[in-house]
Amino acid sequence: MGETQYQTVGQPITRTDAKEKVMGRTIYGVDLVLPRMLYGKALLSPYPHARIVNVDTRAARHLPGVKAIVTGQELPYTYGSTIKDRPILARDIVRFAGEPVVAVAAVDLDTVEDALSLIQVEYEELPPLLDPEIAMEAGSPLVHPELMSYSHSYAARPIVNTNICSHFKLRHGDIEAGFALAHDIIEETYTTQMVEQMCMEPHMAIAQADPVSGRYTLWVNTAAPYISRTELAQALEIPMKDIRIIVPPVGGSFGAKMYLKVEPIAVVLAQKTGNRPVKVVMTRAEELTTMVVKGPTKTTLKSGLTKEGKIIARQVTTIWDTGAYADCGPRISRNGGHTSAGPYYIPHISIDGYCVYTNKNIGGAFRGYGVQEVSWAYERHMETIAHQLGIDPLEFRLRNILQEGDENQTGQKVHSVGLKECLEKAAAAIEWGKPSPKSGENGSIRRGKGIACIHKATGAPSSSSAIVRVNEDGTVGLLMSTIEQGQGSNTILAQMVAEELGVPTNAVAVSQPDTDYTPFDSSTTSSRSTFHMGNAIRLACADILEQLKRITAETFQVTMEEVESKNGKAWVREKPDQVLNLKQAIGKYFGARGGTLIGRASYRPDVIAMDQDAQSPKAVPYYMYAAQAAEVEVDIETGKVKVLRLSAAHDVGQAINPVTCLQQIEGALGMGLGGALTEEVKVDAGITRNPNFHDYKIPTALDMPLFIPMIVEVPHRDGPYGAKGVGEPGLAPTAPAIANAVYDAVGVAYNDLPLNPERVLRGIKKQV
Incomplete structure (x- = not known):
């Protein structure tokens, strides 16, 4: 590593959350307990492929302490990040062993387990399709006969009357001409296995539905609260304004907590519990069956x-x-x-x-x-x-x-x-x-x-937004929706704020992601946060420094062009003794009763589809x-x-x-x-x-x-x-x-x- 020209950036600053985590004081989503909270769980299919003949919940509904039971027949909704192919609870057909069939909310987990044991589901087993190569063959039974009727995003390119839900194709140059010129041709086949992310903290969600306001509040250990809000709104036909997602510290994700997972089940149970929050937490066995894996x-x-x-x-x-x-x-x-x-x-x-x-x-x-x-x-x-x-x-x-400047497989000339x-x-x-x-x-x-x-x-494409707020005493608040999930993002993004505004890193407080208050971020995935949110933060800080220049110009009665600003200070170019720092500027502009400087910015890099x-x-x-x-x-x-x-x-x-x-x-x-x-x-x-x-x-x-x-x-x-x-x-x-x-x-x-x-x-x- 070369020597840095910066004060804070490039420095091995201790993680801002290190002490709390080492001492076991961090409150993760699985630790949250809310007043009057209920507990939810789903009955899972024991079969990889079966028809649901009958569901009998009568005995479970009469069990003391049971507050809500929901079946798939009550939920005409589907969701999915690329193809809306998945019901919240299975309807008519189960397609994998571990698929949720019936959901229950009760006063405690023991009651939930007792209720699940009383639910009777009659299945008609169907032959499972387990080999993707066989599934690709013409005439193979279809896992989703309705595939072409599902709504899907640009990322999915399904092939009609097949089990191929997407075909990605890349062509660069002329492959036949290339092989014709080759001196040697070598061909081999490789396989990878199914692997689970094994986060220390399992998936969880707490949902609370307010029957008066019609608003839903969720506490979720997600890596993408805004994506979860969008998918929930679309799936359940709820306006986005009525969904609030709060993200506590997340105990690992590695991709597993991207897109909707347990949120839909928590929400549909909460809809029936009269403003009582419902908490759903996966067991380790459920993590390995119901939640996502790295597919083979x-x-x-x-x-x-x-x-x-x-x-x-x-x-x-x-x-x-x-x-x-x-x-x-x-x-x-x-x-x-x-x-x-x-x-x-x-x-x-x-x-x-x-x-x-x-x-x-x-x-x-x-x-x-x-x-x-x-x-x-x-x-x-x-x-x-x-x-x-x-x-x-x-x-x-x-x-x-x-090498630098070469054209890669997509035709992009590579840099860095x-x-x-x-x-x-x-x-x-x-x-x-x-x-x-x-x-x-x-x-x-x-x-x-x-x-x-x-x-x-x-x-x-993706984008990030940031709000930087300078308080009356010169300390700084950073509002963003990047998720701290163990990678240290809160620390490095605070370092960037500190670098731009000339304050110590410990003078920067990072707010908890909350879609009601922290601005949009596409997701904390794809190794994008340092680049995307970092650029948004720098632009938001530039907004602050521009305001500082304006206040300095007004204070010393000069034009904006005569003022320079850097590292949280602004001064008159020809009179460097006429200088204001952020704290002084707030006092000059807002007076004795105080005020706040707020910088806002969004960053979306230019790309071509x-x-x-x-x-x-x-x-x-x-x-x-x-x-x-x-x-x-x-x-x-x-x-x-x-x-x-x-x-x-x-x-x-x-x-x-x-x-x-x-x-x-x-x-x-x-x-x-x-x-x-x-x-x-x-x-x-x-x-x-x-x-x-x-x-x-x-x-x-x-x-x-x-x-x-x-x-x-x-x-x-x-x-x-x-x-x-x-x-x-x-x-x-x-x-x-x-x-x-x-x-x-x-x-x-x-x-x-x-x-x-x-x-x-x-x-x-x-x-x-």
Whole structure:
């Protein structure tokens, strides 16, 4: 990192919420208890596909303490972020095991459980459709026969009379001409497994319906309160003005808490409870069945190479299993799809992504929004090509990566490309090129090194708004709807306010997101907050400084043109002793009774929509780049993979807070380690078989190797102080880096995740 020219930006300031969280004082959504609060829960389908023949709630309605029971037949509503295909409670048909069928609210959870046990649902089982490739076949039974009648967004491109709820297509150059020019053509297929986000805090919502005013107030641990408000308003036909969403501190999201989840059930129960709030909290088992997962994928890559080892053509086909409902699957297949050729300069590219319905858990957003899945495929593919061509894997990547000004797969000329430095730093950190010992004391241990790199775009279009308020004593309030969910956004955004207004970071208070009071933000996703909200904050602070200039000009009776302002002060250019700071300006302008300076701004970067071939000169505001390298030990007798060290170099543009960036990277490495080696939602015959922490294997602190996180800074011309984002790309290169190291260690190419001992041992035995 280079030396910063700023006072606050670039400094490793301690997180503003650190003390509260370390001492256990933070009040999360699951901790909230409101007066007269009721508790809600849903009865879930035990079958992946069935017809609902009859629902009998009579016994449950007579149970003392039960205040509301709702069935799907009472709710003629559907919702969905890309396709409005999902009922709040199942009507007539259940499409996955875990789908809510009946909802109950009662005075306590024990009463709720008793009521659910009394509800009788008669089902007629139907054959489940569990394989997305079979689901794509002509004549396959349709999970949603009404697909073409559903309302859908621009992100979804359904194919009539099929289970394909969206087909993403990208064409760049001439793929057939590219393959015709190729000296070598290599084709392989790769798969990723179903993974759950496993946030420490489960999904929750509290809803209160005021029958007099007609207003709804919700407390939700969401990453996107304004999106939730919009979807609720549309689904339940409620004016937006009558929906208020308050977001307490969120205990992790990783994509899981994007779009509507438990809010609809809480609301429809609250509609029947006469102004009593209803709290719905998912259990861990429900998190693994009812809530969204990272859906499985299957990707086939075909690459054409020149004699010199340059990639000239690449064809990619990915099948995305979105499960029973689309959720944001079409967006994932689109956003992951247009990066699925990798961060390489390739003249001829053809990409197809098929988002497919099945009777399985719903595939939704997961940290990286599709990039983790496709980077597994293209980085394993790069390793295979390098070995077949006899080129060092690091050298092969460096020979093909995108450079500043190159045209990428969407036709956009890339800017702020720190990938070369990322690769070189990640490799150097594990002593790339230095041979590893090939066996341990008993001869069963093999060591190897691997490397992988990725690129990721931020979502577009999107916008952020901010309000900055200077109080009479010179302290500052920041009103925004960016969600603090563990990533440190409150701290770095407060740092930007402090930098612009010349106050200490601890003089900036950040308000709790509340759609009645804090201004619009698209969402706290897509590694967009530092860039988008940071720019909005700078513009809002500029508004404050313009007001400060005006007050200074009036105070000293000069023109605005004679006044300069910076860092919370304004002065007359020719008379620098005639100066006012923010506190003084408020006193001069508002007088003894006080007042407030308020700055407002919105930021929406200019982008150009992709055409029918997913081409655009500026499809997204910026790309993020990263590289990771791993050194592993593999026990060839047991198949156990032990990661010894894992380095990660990420191009963040400009680190607003270097420590926060490093923490983001290190946390992502731990998460990526689980997806690489142990984590998998096991679904058998449509039923989740490991819905708990005991059987769903998350690495613990004892499993963590040596992490070597590093920051690369290649400033972006449009970013605040040059900053980009870092939250999502962090775990995408982890699995392929580890798999490539295993390949180096034992000479077996693994194309399927996770790399558990059983799979690794099978590969070793097959080789022998």
